[in-house]
Amino acid sequence: MARILSRRAFLFTGAALGGTALVAGVAGTGYLATVDMDGPDGFVDGNRAVLNAFLAIQEDGRVVIQVPRTEMGQGIHTGMAMLVAEELDIPFDDRISVEHPTGLLPVYTNYALSLRTRPEDARGPLLWAGQRALGLVPLIVTGGSSSTYGLWFPMRSAGAAARHMLLAAGAARLGVPVAELTTSDGLVRHAATGRAIAYGALARDAARLPPPRNPALRPVSAWRVIGTPQRRVDIPDKIRGKPVFGIDVVLPDMLHAAIRQAPVFGGTVAGVANMAEIRRAPGVVDVAVIDGKSLAVVASSWWQAETAAQGLRIDWAATEAAHVSSASLGVALRGALDAGGAHVHLQQGDLSASFALGQERVVSATYEVPFVTHACMETMNATVLIRQDGSAEAWSSTQSPMTLRWGVNRGAGWAGVEPTSVIGHVTMNGGAFGRRNEFDAVAQAAFLAARHRGRPVKLLWSREQDMTHGTYRSHAAARLRAALGPDGLPVAYDAMVAAQSLQNSAMGRSLPFAPSPHGDRLTAEGLDKSYYAIPSRRVRSQHVPSHLPIGFWRANGYSFNTFFSESFIDECALAAGQDPVAYRRRLLRDSPRHLAVLERVAVLAGWGSLLPPGRGRGVALEESFLSIVAQVAEVTVADDGEVTLDRVLCVADVGIVVNPDSVAAQMEGSIVFGATAALMNAITIESGAVAETNFHDFPVQRLANAPEVIVELIRSELPPGGAGEPGTPPVAPAIANAIANATGRRLRRLPLAITETIGERRTRSVLAKEPS
Amino acid sequence: MISLTVNDTAVRVSAPPDKPLLWVLREDLGLLGPKYGCGVAQCGACRVLIDGVSTPSCVTPLAEVEGASVVTVEGLSGVEGALSAVQQAWLEEQVPQCGFCQPGFLVAVTALLDRNPNPSDAEINEAITNICRCGTYPRIRRAIHRAAAARVQG
Numbered sequence: 059m060a061r062i063l064s065r066r067a068f069l070f071t072g073a074a075l076g077g078t079a080l081v082a083g084v085a086g087t088g089y090l091a092t093v094d095m096d097g098p099d100g101f102v103d104g105n106r107a108v109l110n111a112f113l114a115i116q117e118d119g120r121v122v123i124q125v126p127r128t129e130m131g132q133g134i135h136t137g138m139a140m141l142v143a144e145e146l147d148i149p150f151d152d153r154i155s156v157e158h159p160t161g162l163l164p165v166y167t168n169y170a171l172s173l174r175t176r177p178e179d180a181r182g183p184l185l186w187a188g189q190r191a192l193g194l195v196p197l198i199v200t201g202g203s204s205s206t207y208g209l210w211f212p213m214r215s216a217g218a219a220a221r222h223m224l225l226a227a228g229a230a231r232l233g234v235p236v237a238e239l240t241t242s243d244g245l246v247r248h249a250a251t252g253r254a255i256a257y258g259a260l261a262r263d264a265a266r267l268p269p270p271r272n273p274a275l276r277p278v279s280a281w282r283v284i285g286t287p288q289r290r291v292d293i294p295d296k297i298r299g300k301p302v303f304g305i306d307v308v309l310p311d312m313l314h315a316a317i318r319q320a321p322v323f324g325g326t327v328a329g330v331a332n333m334a335e336i337r338r339a340p341g342v343v344d345v346a347v348i349d350g351k352s353l354a355v356v357a358s359s360w361w362q363a364e365t366a367a368q369g370l371r372i373d374w375a376a377t378e379a380a381h382v383s384s385a386s387l388g389v390a391l392r393g394a395l396d397a398g399g400a401h402v403h404l405q406q407g408d409l410s411a412s413f414a415l416g417q418e419r420v421v422s423a424t425y426e427v428p429f430v431t432h433a434c435m436e437t438m439n440a441t442v443l444i445r446q447d448g449s450a451e452a453w454s455s456t457q458s459p460m461t462l463r464w465g466v467n468r469g470a471g472w473a474g475v476e477p478t479s480v481i482g483h484v485t486m487n488g489g490a491f492g493r494r495n496e497f498d499a500v501a502q503a504a505f506l507a508a509r510h511r512g513r514p515v516k517l518l519w520s521r522e523q524d525m526t527h528g529t530y531r532s533h534a535a536a537r538l539r540a541a542l543g544p545d546g547l548p549v550a551y552d553a554m555v556a557a558q559s560l561q562n563s564a565m566g567r568s569l570p571f572a573p574s575p576h577g578d579r580l581t582a583e584g585l586d587k588s589y590y591a592i593p594s595r596r597v598r599s600q601h602v603p604s605h606l607p608i609g610f611w612r613a614n615g616y617s618f619n620t621f622f623s624e625s626f627i628d629e630c631a632l633a634a635g636q637d638p639v640a641y642r643r644r645l646l647r648d649s650p651r652h653l654a655v656l657e658r659v660a661v662l663a664g665w666g667s668l669l670p671p672g673r674g675r676g677v678a679l680e681e682s683f684l685s686i687v688a689q690v691a692e693v694t695v696a697d698d699g700e701v702t703l704d705r706v707l708c709v710a711d712v713g714i715v716v717n718p719d720s721v722a723a724q725m726e727g728s729i730v731f732g733a734t735a736a737l738m739n740a741i742t743i744e745s746g747a748v749a750e751t752n753f754h755d756f757p758v759q760r761l762a763n764a765p766e767v768i769v770e771l772i773r774s775e776l777p778p779g780g781a782g783e784p785g786t787p788p789v790a791p792a793i794a795n796a797i798a799n800a801t802g803r804r805l806r807r808l809p810l811a812i813t814e815t816i817g818e819r820r821t822r823s824v825l826a827k828e829p830s
Numbered sequence: 831m832i833s834l835t836v837n838d839t840a841v842r843v844s845a846p847p848d849k850p851l852l853w854v855l856r857e858d859l860g861l862l863g864p865k866y867g868c869g870v871a872q873c874g875a876c877r878v879l880i881d882g883v884s885t886p887s888c889v890t891p892l893a894e895v896e897g898a899s900v901v902t903v904e905g906l907s908g909v910e911g912a913l914s915a916v917q918q919a920w921l922e923e924q925v926p927q928c929g930f931c932q933p934g935f936l937v938a939v940t941a942l943l944d945r946n947p948n949p950s951d952a953e954i955n956e957a958i959t960n961i962c963r964c965g966t967y968p969r970i971r972r973a974i975h976r977a978a979a980a981r982v983q984g
């Protein structure tokens with residue numbers, strides 16, 4: 059679709075992005091300042107009147123909303139459509155549809171995530187420069203639980219601007235002043251004469267009008283849609299098996315590819331013993347080495363390609379990493395806790411003095427977690443077409459359309475082809491959890507497409523390839539120390555974590571990237587406990603590189619650091635002989651918002667009421683991604699050590715809630731995901747390669763293991779925070795604390811239990827015997 | 831040529847007899863509802879009804895379904911696309927997140943309720959072993975009970 063960029067286009071990059079001072083002369087001080095790098099002018103495309111980068115209105119009155127974030131199950135398409143509907147003053151019903159835009163407009167850039175600020179709060183020349191730079195890429199990505207808080211202002215502004223333009227078009231049509239007009243139910247109304255015109259009939263005129271600079275947004279008191287539970291727009295298709303995931307892309311004349319990647323990361327193909335035989339296998343049209351590191355079989359169906367790939371006898375060149383095992387990695391990890399040269403992330407107060415004073419009551423503990431993987435239900439895949447003229451098109455279930463462009467360029471480059479253009483199509487995602495920020499599969503598909511110009515190639519990884527070639531959540535170890543004062547509360551808190559740097563690993567794969575000398579904040583997030591009143595504290599990290607690729611994984615550093623820190627706070631409470639909720643209540647004396655969340659979850663859980671023998675409760679709290687979540691886990695531990703997670707009670711303050719049902723669903727999903735990692739998950743390394751291959755040896759929770767979950771959301775008028783990730787961090791410590799409560803045993807290592815198979819596809823979690 | 835019935839339509843397929851039904855459905859018959867998730871009968875994303883029995887189609891060779899009646903998620907709804915009781919319950923409870931696993935769950939639950947119209951939680955745990963990485967299990971359990979109640983009311 060043609061997109062004409064123009065100076066007239068409104069949108070947010072300028073002032074919304076902090077450029078107020080710089081563009082004020084041109085655009086006034088409104089948020090919707092005009093700068094020349096942004097979105098399209100309004101235009102008419104067939105029966106669609108495109109009013110701005112985020113919405114179009116059809117002649118029949120249907121509203122098509124462009125949501126430049128990936129729907130991966132979090133309900134973002136629905137939430138964003140609700141924001142537009144609110145301001146456009148239309149009912150939230152099936153007259154609304156949502157598309158993921160194919161145009162990569164700067165205005166779709168995820169500034170909120172990259173610059174760590176809400177668009178409406180961004181001010182100052184530095185942020186403005188950052189936004190311009192990111193807009194040039196443009197960095198469009200779904201992650202960091204940022205979609206709602208990043209688009210909260212832009213989407214509403216887009217709806218309000220469009221409504222303003224429709225009113226102006228209505229005024230011209232009816233020959234009355236705008237002030238005499240109102241809107242409701244998709245109509246512009248003139249009360250005095252009883253006349254009304256449908257949006258659909260005005261949209262073409264409206265698209266030609268200049269957008270307003272600073273359209274007023276509805277006050278909270280006038281909201282009809284925001285904060286009400288709305289049915290998700292993507293669910294009707296999802297219960298009929300209709301949505302198109304990456305794996306479902308079908309194109310004329312398409313080839314299918316299966317792959318075998320070097321089992322040891324960084325390994326290369328030395329040779330194939332039976333190449334000729336595989337080339338002759340049924341349906342096979344090509345067998346190719348990709349970038350020296352993997353072998354792909356291209357065939358007329360995926361089943362044929364995969365069957366042939368299973369027969370490949372590949373000789374992998376040995377690498378140094380072939381000696382690496384989980385045991386050796388663990389030794390290096392734990393050793394780093396005692397090595398010098400740590401990155402200091404935070405230092406407050408006089409730590410050593412406090413430790414000297416409080417010496418009698420020093421609590422110290424060491425914790426550890428393994429590597430884990432995402433195991434998205436949809437395995438990695440991508441479809442790429444490179445035409446004879448060099449133009450390229452790519453389809454994938456990705457968290458970022460940028461990965462399509464980068465991946466196609468990278469992969470085609472391996473074949474010596476330079477695409478002249480790349481159009482990317484973001485499909486539905488069958489789970490993402492951070493894994494789909496990568497372009498590994500896109501690049502591989504592009505390489506194959508470059509060998510088969512004019513024919514689309516769909517590459518699908520088998521589950522075994524997906525499990526053994528993840529971008530893993532790093533393993534991590536931590537040592538925490540606290541000196542407790544006379545009242546039992548910490549006067550000093552000292553946390554040191556060792557892990558492989560996510561930033562260094564992930565960024566290094568996609569961009570020219572120099573590691574920060576100040577360390578990776580993603581390694582240390584979740585340790586500072588800033589909301590707890592502790593006079594002196596220090597947070598440090600050590601980077602421990604390995605040959606494994608590390609990637610974004612739901613809640614990143616919080617996924618281990620909150621396990622460490624919230625387990626540790628429980629240990630401090632117990633050392634002080636205090637109740638874990640009462641202890642945290644005292645620590646939260648200066649953090650009323652956090653305290654309210656804690657108090658509410660304690661009430662919801664009936665904290666303090668007696669439990670039968672063998673049962674236990676544990677609490678944990680974390681602030682992450684601009685939201686606060688507290689959880690109470692209830693477990694039963696049987697005499698034989700079987701541990702059952704009975705219930706998780708969850709209270710979340712995510713600021714203003716757009717769609718309560720979606721936020722509740724994200725908490726439920728985060729809890730299952732977090733509990734699975736806490737009780738069951740570990741990726742182990744043997745001879746440099748990942749040992750787990752499929753769901754039989756990487757067990758996950760199923761219906762029978764999943765806890766009952768009760769979610770309550772705090773009413774708030776503060777701007778929205780994230781919802782997709784903040785529910786994950788508290789789960790593991792809440793469970794560990796509950797097990798300690800039930801058994802008196804403090805478990806400091808994930809996974810907390812051993813998974814035993816019972817019958818077909820059924821498992822139970824059993825605590826390891828105490829070392830004698 | 832192997833003949834079978836898929837979603838009430840008689841079809842003849844000229845794929846190799848050892849080709850798994852999942853890939854026959856997806857590649858030869860263009861039915862993309864059944865999903866590939868593991869290929870080894872672990873995850874249930876590929877489940878279809880074979881003569882009414884919920885079966886992982888990824889490990890079922892085409893030859894085995896000669897003459898059988900296969901129903902995929904696309905075939906669960908009734909005349910003019912009316913949602914089945916199970917689908918309706920899924921809608922009411924807003925079950926799916928990413929949705930990738932849901933075709934397999936909808937099929938497995940349909941088979942369960944055909945066999946056992948009012949399953950207990952223990953029976954549900956026994957029968958429904960599919961995987962959902964998005965963690966929709968709490969809603970799935972609620973939706974199963976809702977669908978069971980709706981089917982009883984008719």
Ligand code: FES
Nearest residue numbers: 867868869874888
């Ligand atoms: S794909 Fe058949 S059970 Fe997983």
Ligand code: FES
Nearest residue numbers: 928929962963964
């Ligand atoms: S809804 Fe995503 S895997 Fe189940």
